[in-house]
Amino acid sequence: MALVLASAAVAPSSRALAQAQAPSFTASADPSQVALDEAFVYEVTLTFAGGDLESYQAPDFKDLRVLSQTPRPSSQMQMSWGGGRNFVQHTYTWRYELAPLRKGNVVIGPARARLDGRELRTGGVTVSVSAAGAAPPLPPPASFSGGGPGAAGGSFLRVAPDKVKVYVGEQVTVGWFLYITQRMDKYQTLGEPRIDAFWTEDLPIPNMRQGLSLTQEMLGGRTYEVAPVLKKALFPLQPGATVIGPMEAEIAQVDFFGASVRSQRVKSDPVTIEALPLPTAGRPRGFDAANVGRYSIGATVDRATVAVGEAVTVKLEIRGQGNVRNLRPPTLGAPDGWKLYEPRVSVTIDPGDIISGAKTVEYLMLPERVGITTLAAFELAAFDPQSRTYKVERSAPLRIEVTGGAGVAVGAGASAPSGPGTRTGTTSPRAGSSAAPGGAGSPGGAPVENVLPAEIRPIHARPSLRRDIGAALYRSPFFFGVVAAPPVAYVLVVLVSRLRERLGKDTARRRRRRVRRLVRQRLGAAEAHMGAGRPVPFFIEMDRVLRDSLSVRLGRPVTGLRMDELRALLLERSMPPELTDRLLAELEACDQGRFAPGSLPVDALGAVLDRAGELILVVEKTPLRDEARP
Amino acid sequence: MRGRNAAALAAATVVSAMLVAAAAPARADLVDEAWKRGNDAYFRGDFEAAVAAYEQIDRQGVISSDLYYNLGAAYFRQGSLGRAIWSFERAAALEPDDDDARFNLAQARRLADRRARDKIEGGDRDPFWIRAVTALPSSVETWLFVALYLAAFAAVFARRRASGAPRVALGAGAGILGFAALAAGLLLAGRATLDRVGFGIVLPDVVAVKEGADPNYRTSFELHAGLRVRLLERDADWLRIRLSNGLDGWVREQDVGRL
Numbered sequence: 001m002a003l004v005l006a007s008a009a010v011a012p013s014s015r016a017l018a019q020a021q022a023p024s025f026t027a028s029a030d031p032s033q034v035a036l037d038e039a040f041v042y043e044v045t046l047t048f049a050g051g052d053l054e055s056y057q058a059p060d061f062k063d064l065r066v067l068s069q070t071p072r073p074s075s076q077m078q079m080s081w082g083g084g085r086n087f088v089q090h091t092y093t094w095r096y097e098l099a100p101l102r103k104g105n106v107v108i109g110p111a112r113a114r115l116d117g118r119e120l121r122t123g124g125v126t127v128s129v130s131a132a133g134a135a136p137p138l139p140p141p142a143s144f145s146g147g148g149p150g151a152a153g154g155s156f157l158r159v160a161p162d163k164v165k166v167y168v169g170e171q172v173t174v175g176w177f178l179y180i181t182q183r184m185d186k187y188q189t190l191g192e193p194r195i196d197a198f199w200t201e202d203l204p205i206p207n208m209r210q211g212l213s214l215t216q217e218m219l220g221g222r223t224y225e226v227a228p229v230l231k232k233a234l235f236p237l238q239p240g241a242t243v244i245g246p247m248e249a250e251i252a253q254v255d256f257f258g259a260s261v262r263s264q265r266v267k268s269d270p271v272t273i274e275a276l277p278l279p280t281a282g283r284p285r286g287f288d289a290a291n292v293g294r295y296s297i298g299a300t301v302d303r304a305t306v307a308v309g310e311a312v313t314v315k316l317e318i319r320g321q322g323n324v325r326n327l328r329p330p331t332l333g334a335p336d337g338w339k340l341y342e343p344r345v346s347v348t349i350d351p352g353d354i355i356s357g358a359k360t361v362e363y364l365m366l367p368e369r370v371g372i373t374t375l376a377a378f379e380l381a382a383f384d385p386q387s388r389t390y391k392v393e394r395s396a397p398l399r400i401e402v403t404g405g406a407g408v409a410v411g412a413g414a415s416a417p418s419g420p421g422t423r424t425g426t427t428s429p430r431a432g433s434s435a436a437p438g439g440a441g442s443p444g445g446a447p448v449e450n451v452l453p454a455e456i457r458p459i460h461a462r463p464s465l466r467r468d469i470g471a472a473l474y475r476s477p478f479f480f481g482v483v484a485a486p487p488v489a490y491v492l493v494v495l496v497s498r499l500r501e502r503l504g505k506d507t508a509r510r511r512r513r514r515v516r517r518l519v520r521q522r523l524g525a526a527e528a529h530m531g532a533g534r535p536v537p538f539f540i541e542m543d544r545v546l547r548d549s550l551s552v553r554l555g556r557p558v559t560g561l562r563m564d565e566l567r568a569l570l571l572e573r574s575m576p577p578e579l580t581d582r583l584l585a586e587l588e589a590c591d592q593g594r595f596a597p598g599s600l601p602v603d604a605l606g607a608v609l610d611r612a613g614e615l616i617l618v619v620e621k622t623p624l625r626d627e628a629r630p
Numbered sequence: 631m632r633g634r635n636a637a638a639l640a641a642a643t644v645v646s647a648m649l650v651a652a653a654a655p656a657r658a659d660l661v662d663e664a665w666k667r668g669n670d671a672y673f674r675g676d677f678e679a680a681v682a683a684y685e686q687i688d689r690q691g692v693i694s695s696d697l698y699y700n701l702g703a704a705y706f707r708q709g710s711l712g713r714a715i716w717s718f719e720r721a722a723a724l725e726p727d728d729d730d731a732r733f734n735l736a737q738a739r740r741l742a743d744r745r746a747r748d749k750i751e752g753g754d755r756d757p758f759w760i761r762a763v764t765a766l767p768s769s770v771e772t773w774l775f776v777a778l779y780l781a782a783f784a785a786v787f788a789r790r791r792a793s794g795a796p797r798v799a800l801g802a803g804a805g806i807l808g809f810a811a812l813a814a815g816l817l818l819a820g821r822a823t824l825d826r827v828g829f830g831i832v833l834p835d836v837v838a839v840k841e842g843a844d845p846n847y848r849t850s851f852e853l854h855a856g857l858r859v860r861l862l863e864r865d866a867d868w869l870r871i872r873l874s875n876g877l878d879g880w881v882r883e884q885d886v887g888r889l
Contacts, residue, residue, distance in 0.1 A: 077845055077846065078846070088846075310744075311741060311744040311745070313744070313745065339709075341709040341711075341745070341835075342709060342835065344745065344746065344835045344836050346836070346852075362745070362746075364744065364745045366741075455737070456703055456706055456733070456734040456737050456738070457703075457730045457733055457734055458703075459669060459672055459699065459700040459703045459704075460696045460699055460700060460730070461669045461673075462696060463662075463666075464658075464662045464665065465661055465662060465665040465687065465692065465694055465696060465697060466694060466695075466696050467692055467693060467694045468693045468694055468695060468724050468725075468769050469769070470767075470768065470769025470770065470771075470772040470773045471693045471724055471767070471768040471769045471772065472691070472692075472693040473772050473776070474768065474771070474772040474775075474818050474821065474822070475693070475822075475825070482776060483779065486779070486780060486783035487783070489783075490783060490786060490787065493787070493790070
């Protein structure tokens, strides 16, 4: 009978994640006991959640020779979600293949890493080097052992690995099961188990999205409802005992309004997995410690006959049971007379609790000359943990014939029945197919085959680079300047012309302003003459200021006019007669002052000045006929 | 009148200066030095050095069909077919009449198809506006717009000084030129929009397209080098792409070369 719990959500709590975020920095050697002429793998693994790896420093490999090392660390990233946030766990692995230079215990010092300003160090690793290698003792057959509740009563989480002692690289399937004794409506994972030093593959739990599927189980004389909540396939990456941390979850009943009631936290026990180093006895040359499992290997080529310049694809497929994703397939070197491109690698994992599937490597090869090429068999050395032996699987060698002509028939996959050859292909030129100068049509000679492969045209080697200004222009910020300049210039032209027109007009206000300025200057000069006791220059200035103001007001010069002519002009322009008389009287007074300086007392000059100023203002305000006439 | 002439002259000077500045964003001597270095490396078979030199010029914002063409050839020789296709596509987009670029593009595509080919089921044509915007090379669109735009304003300036029938004719001419400039400007605006999103070429031999912008999302499908995809949006260093049949997903930005 299956019961489905509603609202099941698998999400770690912040607290549990914070625990999981503590970085782990470990180092291991595989195997830890080697002979002097044997190589071993030293791996440094850094696992952290959050932060940036600032630097890494490899340990001092004193007394060791570095045979190979990965140029960059391999990296894994695991993401989980909880509390509305993403939690990302990174795992970096640096891998070195080392060979000891002396017998005895060789100690590899700590590797260092800097993570968000924190300095991390691994522990030292000791490798025992002997004159001859010896295989470690084989483990006893593993039986299904489980973690479980501390007490039989109540609800609990139980961890159940299918085995606790395995070889490095061998799969351990670990399941976490929820045991409950009464109805629970809600399940939430608070913290996933901490799993270090394992390559991890999540295994699917059927119908997990719909909720937990419960079945009944008797344990300790009591009936429990049991549901799997987490299942993982683990592959130990280094020998030694490794503890899988506890998993924590919360279960609760839900009331009518959906609120959690009677919630309970459950936690699994930690479990220790012991990883045994791979035996050194019988280890084939070229064995990679990542290749643990049972595999078969096959190689095919998509055409047995190909023309020069036409590509063929060599497909290498390794299928079997084991950590397929981490499998290190054999590599293909470029055969003589061929161009080899970077391979395309793909992995397919079959569904099931035991990890199996296929890793496919596809090489694209381009023949450059005519001949027959035999690609040697691919070899894969793997350790089978079930039989506890090393096995070397081989593919069949491949034979490819390269011709010079076009329109070559495309055949199916081809393989030669011959036995394994060398790792690198061999090319034998076809008889009569080699090009010889002057051979074409030569009597008695073989015809010259001038092979012209599908190629690209040569580069454009101009002395200087020709740029595409148009394409660059519209992406450039200057383009906006090009677009903006004409309308801005147009607006400026319009504004300037309007301003000039406006400034060119002789309006009454402008005229008045001009007269006032002139009058101020003249009156100032007259006042200065008055203050200095110079009556003649004073009257000259007064006469000038009166006439100038009239000239401006009438729009014509009045300087040379006689008094009667001026009177006639003023009256003609509608100047009031009284004002006209006052103006003429003042002008006559100025004439009198100029030509008979003693006729007026000096203290009367101030009164003349005041009257003249008042008259000028009155004249300015008095409207005249033909005002606009220049 | 002198003021108007001065303003028009100043505008012409500003436009000329802008054109010159836009045309030469990078130092010519450094560009030519890298160009020569790249060509020399290519001829002696050091394609890695050739790619490095050409990419150095590319990073300086120089736009040149010759540069993209040579870069594509160097990528091709390296075996990076996705990048070769991307570069030849850029060269052909700038100069559709460049027979060399189209030939090499076809060669690279043919070789890439031998490795793997993506068959898009139910693929549809690009939307009309995209086909309209990309009907002409970007440089032709740019020069067409600049010429029409400046001519329209020249007519406007001349109209201010004219009177009578010429004034009417110049007004009508300015209107027609302005309308044509607007049409060319719309093409350019569409081109700029395409630049922001637009199209890209898948660069690696194979790339996993994810359901979300994170490597831990499930892989929806795989694409192979050289496939042309539409770019929809960007999230950090991830791009959302769409195939011609409407299928979409997320890839890392570095795995797609923008066209």
